[in-house]
Amino acid sequence: MKMPNDITTATSPGTRTIRTNVKEVLLSGGTYRSLEQQQLSPVEEKFETIRRISGFILAPLGFLFMMFVPSGMEPTQQKVAAVLVAVILLWLCESLPIPITALLGVGLMVLIGTAPASDVLAPFGSTTIFTFIGAFILAQAMLKHGVAQRLAYFVLGLPGIGNSTVRIILAFGGITCVLSAFVSNTATVAMLLPTALGILTVIAKLMQDKGIVKEDFDPLRLRVGAALMLMLAYGASIGGLLTPVGAPPNLIGRGLIEEATGVRISFGQWVMTALPICLCMLLALAVILFLVNKPETRRIEGVAEYVAEHKKQQGKMSRAEINTIIAFSITVFLWIFPAILGMFVGTDSAIYEAVDERLNEGIVAVLGAVLLFILPVEPRKLQYTLDWSDAAKIDWGTIILFGCGMIFGAMLGDSGLAESIGSGLNNMLGVSSALVITAMAVLLAILISETTSNTAAAAVTVPIVVPLAMAAGVDPVIPAMAATFGASFGFMLPISTPQNAIVYGSGCVSIARMIRTGISFDIIGGALIIFFLPTVATLVGIG
Structure with missing residues (x-):
């Protein structure tokens, strides 16, 4: 299957080989690619065809089930749940372009009467x-x-970095964490993405020249590319936890805790609490990324010469x-x-x-x-x-995608569906100790942040957790802070966080690969918060 950016070169008399134009493919982006735009084996193409067609069956069935099967929810909540189930199923199956699915969900919200159009579209x-x-x-x-490419060659030229795909990915993780502690996660990923794409372009071309991949390979399906992009997105989420100003959920959660309990968490207390958790999460992320997205090669010989030659060709700025x-x-x-x-x-x-x-x-x-x-x-x-x-x-598709995600988050809160979910979990699991409440808070925050914005997850979860803890006679500060941390998770879907949406828009990460990596990191990260946060927070004088 020939891709739009393929070029044909002669290899021997009477034969021609399709050689992928790596730069054109990687730097063109793409929130969604049809089957014709990808290079798939016959087995992969059959699976993808079945997956995408199944969405047109599963989504309507899921919508009708949630809409009409008695659930005990209020009518508006049931309507919101029905739309979200249908949208999530279509996202998982990629039956429609991801942004178009989001727009469909927004339209359905209005058509079935969850709220007036002006209220729905306000976010x-x-x-x-x-x-x-x-x-x-x-x-x-x-x-x-060419600024991104110039930066890419500079990073690749640093001693000990450019000749190892693993060290390149780890370096990006560290830089992203530090920056996102003070700059917004979205801004950090947006400004580092061109550099990451430039580096990936160089790596992919070297792999092609060295015969590590086929001449007609698809550079958007490289595991090393997926690992680099996910390190960028997830590293920003980790770094955003480090300071109160690192991410909007931090400010929202800290404000709600102070308003409800009168306890003020200082800048220093927050940093000292978050630092060991962030370090453990970064280590866990590296392990998960390299297990799930093992780079095609760990070392590439000749990087130094390649970089030096191209830096010379670039000339002065x-x-x-x-x-x-x-x-x-x-x-x-x-x-x-x-x-x-x-x-x-x-x-x-x-x-x-x-x-x-x-x-x-x-x-x-x-x-x-x-x-x-x-x-x-x-x-x-x-x-x-x-x-x-x-x-x-x-990539206007990514902008549409996240805007619609914010709408879904607002409807979850306004309809009361998020609060009903929290109450249902409380009734089902019971509340008897600080550990149980903290675990439930983290679980609820992560679940909500997977399908909505992390800001909405914090705004909805913390108000639910505080009264639940008080009713059980438990100090609400630690569970509420755990919910705030959990709200910055959401690693499974492009819609979960802005940074996920941005790297998904690069076209280098499939939704299936993001789900496989993200669910592992959700589980491990959630466990770190549940078991580490109470101890660390107590040591620094919180709670």
Whole structure:
């Protein structure tokens, strides 16, 4: 099966071999690829065909079952549950493009009367949507002008890194964790994605040249690519736990805990509690990634010579590259500045609150993108760093996907379905100890965050956990903090977190591979929170 970006080369008299254009395939992205756009063996193609067709049968059956079988839920909750079941089944089967399935779910919400259209569509105005748009445009500039490729060669040229696929992936995990502790997880992944794709492009081309893969291989199906992309996404989620400002659920959970219990968790207490958990999770992630997505090769000889040759070909930085770095640097600085300021003046000060409100993450991303259309390359010819045709190439499917996911999260909370789920689990499992409540809190937060935004998971779970703990005579601080940590999970689906959606949009991670890796990490990460958090938090004076 010939792919759209294949090129044909002669190998011997009378024969021609299709050689994949690695750069074109990897850097073109893709939230969804049809069977014709993939290279599959006959067995794989048969399985994929059955899987995708089955969604058209399972989704309607799941919808009808949840809609009409008596469940004890209120009518609105039952309608929301029916739509979510149908959407999740279609996502798992990939019967329709992932973003189109999300849009279908939104349309069904309105058609069956869960809420008025204006209420259902309101989350599309979220600042996160604008963060996506701005960050994606910045990433597009990095790709167009070769900044990402230049960074890729720089990283590959570092001593001891570039000749090992394992060390490359581990290095990305460490960098992502540190950055996402202060910069939003979404922004961290968005700004590192072009570099990761550039490195993957080099690795894939080397594997092709060295005969490690076939001439006509599909670079989007490489295990090393999946491991690199998932390390980027999951590493950001881990790093986001490290500080109170690392992710929105942290701020939401900490605020709800203080409001409900009067206990304030300081910046230092949060970091000291999260640090050992994050280190253990990063180690567990590395083990899981390399077991589930074992790279095709651990070492690639000749990387140093290859990198040196291509760095020489790149020459000096162009005006467009410099402009891109200026816009990118300003954006990153403005993303980080409120967190840095908060460390010195406190997050409760009037100065911090004023700066944080004005330097909104989404607004900063959009303004950074606008700079690319202002900074000139050739002023006399009115040529700027980007034009609109470049911006139109960003992955709008991922933006639609996450916007719809935010809608599903809002409907879960507004309909009361999330609270009903929590109450049902309480009645089914019973509540008798702090350990049981903490385990239930983590489980509930992870389950909700898998199908909705992590922000919604924290906003819904923490208010459920606090009264449950109080009713059982248990200090609610630890269970509520555990729920906050669990809300930043959601590693199984593209819709679970923005960073999952971003790396899924690269086309390098199939939904099946994300589920296989994510479910393992959900289980191990959840266990680390349940058993480590109470001990560590007590040692630092929380609870």
